[in-house]
Amino acid sequence: MADTPMSLLRRAVSPTRRAGSPRSVLLVMCAGYFLVLLDVTIVNVALPRIGDGLGAGIGGLQWVVDGYALALASLMLTSGAAGDRYGHKRVVLTGLAVFGAGSLACGLAPDTTVLIAARVVQGVGAALLLPGTLAIIGRAFPDDRARARAIGLWAGVGSLALPAGPLLGGALTDALGWRAIFLVNVPIVLVALVLSAAVVRESGHERARRLDVPGMLLGGALLLATTYAFIEGGRSGTGAPRVLVAVTVAVAALAGLAVAELRRGDDAMLPPALLRRPAFDAANAIAGIMNLGTLGTLFVLMLFLQSVQHRTALLAGLAVLPLFAPLAVLAPVGGRLTSRIGARVPAVLGLLVAAAGLALLARAGADAGYAVLFPAFLLWGVGCGLLTPAVVAAAVATVPRERAGLASAVNNTARQTGGAIGIAVAGAIAGQPDGPGRFLRGFHAVALGSAGLYVAAAVLALALLPGGLSPTGDG
Known part of the structure; x- marks a missing residue:
């Protein structure tokens, strides 16, 4: 009987299952990495069409780009520790699923608010996915030279995503509209999800560090408040009450982050x-x-x-x-x-x-x-x-x-x-x-x-x- 996507996913959680070949692991992880970096640049070329289609001003367009970047920056360090603790395969599969769901929500977004929220979801998925791809490749290639070549290919694929973003984004936007730049991710993610479940073996949990939840929350609050202050300051003026509140929150979050990280020492996110x-x-x-x-x-x-x-x-x-x-x-x-x-x-x-x-x-x-x-x-x-x-x-x-x-x-x-x-x-x-x-x-x-x-x-x-x-x- 032929394997179905669900049967592959069920078998994937077994710690004793046989992994796919290192090359197949490398191919799938490179595909995930490519998608993450593609979405850093592919959206920029569609911004004018998004603004026209959803009636978004410059502030809304800033949040469309920054919603993704902020989630990625806030969770990058924590997701690496989560992979060490819970297994990089589980975290990567979760990241792919979240990224795919966010991409679908972006493509169907009826207004700017929903699009920004969906971009944040995309960024969360990207943050879960990105560190794990390199960790999984490292385990798939135990030989030092083979690992170096694999990481070089991984980095090269990431570099290609940057010029591909504006080119692919422009072609899709002109031919099918701005929603296509998000919806194109969905079938690719589904294939990558099934293949990752089939070929990647779960990692062990050696040297797992405790997750720095206070650091993650305070760091995220610092980034969000700082970005909000700049965006709203440009739109409402630097003396606007909401801008002053954002600055106050940013300063408090920075102070709290410094205290929290000093207390945690080597277990700190930073x-x-x-x-x-x-x-x-x-x-x-x-x-x-x-x-x-x-x-x-x-x-x-x-x-x-x-x-x-x-x-x-x-x-x-x-x-x-x-x-x-x-x-x-x-x-x-x-x-x-x-x-x-x-x-x-x-x-x-x-x-x-x-x-x-x-x-x-x-x-x-x-x-x-x-x-x-x-x-x-x-x-x-x-x-x-x-x-x-x-x-x-x-x-x-x-x-x-x-x-x-x-x-x-x-x-x-x-x-x-x-x-x-x-x-x-x-x-x-x-x-x-x-x-x-x-x-x-x-x-x-x-x-x-x-x-x-x-x-x-x-x-x-x-x-x-x-x-x-x-x-x-x-x-």
Whole structure:
């Protein structure tokens, strides 16, 4: 009798069942990872259509993007510990199911409020899924060389998701409408769910840390209140009562988080011992600045390309390919360069090149041709392609080896947090794209501000990032 999806799922919970081949495990985990990163960029190209279809203003569109990013940033660290404690397979299967349900709800959302809530659900699923994919791949390939090749392929698939997002999003939006960018996830998730249940063996629960629930709740409250303050401040003014309340909540959450993490020590979501390493703090600060500038500027850029320059969604997606393609092409090159000479030089070079590209965007007027935009996109993308592997490697190299997984998770969280805040700040500065003059001035201010932050981050990298990579984590 042929297997059905339900029979595969029932058999999957058996701890004694035989796992699939390592290659099949790698394929399925890469598919899940691809979906998570695809939804970081695929939505941006559809924002003008979402705004038109649901009557959403700039604040609503910011929340559509940030709902996903905030949930992902808030739960990333906790979900890794949950996988250690309850089994990475269970957590990944749960993440796939939640991500699929959120995608379906996004595609059927009748209004902006429901869409934002569904995006949060998507982000929760992504946070459960992302750390577990790498952990499962690591267990499927016990040989060091085979594991390194598998992780390289996993990272390469993730890099391809970034240029694929605007391209696929633009094509789907123009052909089928904005809802298609969410509904396309559903059949892919169903296939990945069934295959994951069939081929992945459940992990053991060695060295399981207690879940830091207070840290997770306080960290989430801090991110939510900070983002709300920026978005509402741009819409209602910084003196509005709701903005002042949000700022007060953010300050209280930050203080509570500091106290809670100090009390928990090594069981903390953010162990204080790691945060006392200047190079580690610098690597994560630079990672946050990188996404703050990139995702914040990208948010207003896609509105500029479509609402001001009146490109279709597909043409807007094609236009930004020179920005995202270098991220996929240069990531391996940047990784090899960092392994030879350390993180400092690639990070400084990447930040300065990206800053030059962002600064060039200030020349783009409403009628600017692609000859003005292309060099800006290319320099911006090349810089980020050099920078990304450098900041990840620096974060891992500056901590003891047994903390490498946590260091990588903290770095990823810093990037997602920076991106969420960047979108909130950029939208507040640029405002509605229905007033082209004000919006254009705001767009230029965002691009130049991001370039300035990148230059400041380059100074930080020059001062604090390691010039060489110490295998003990002390370099």
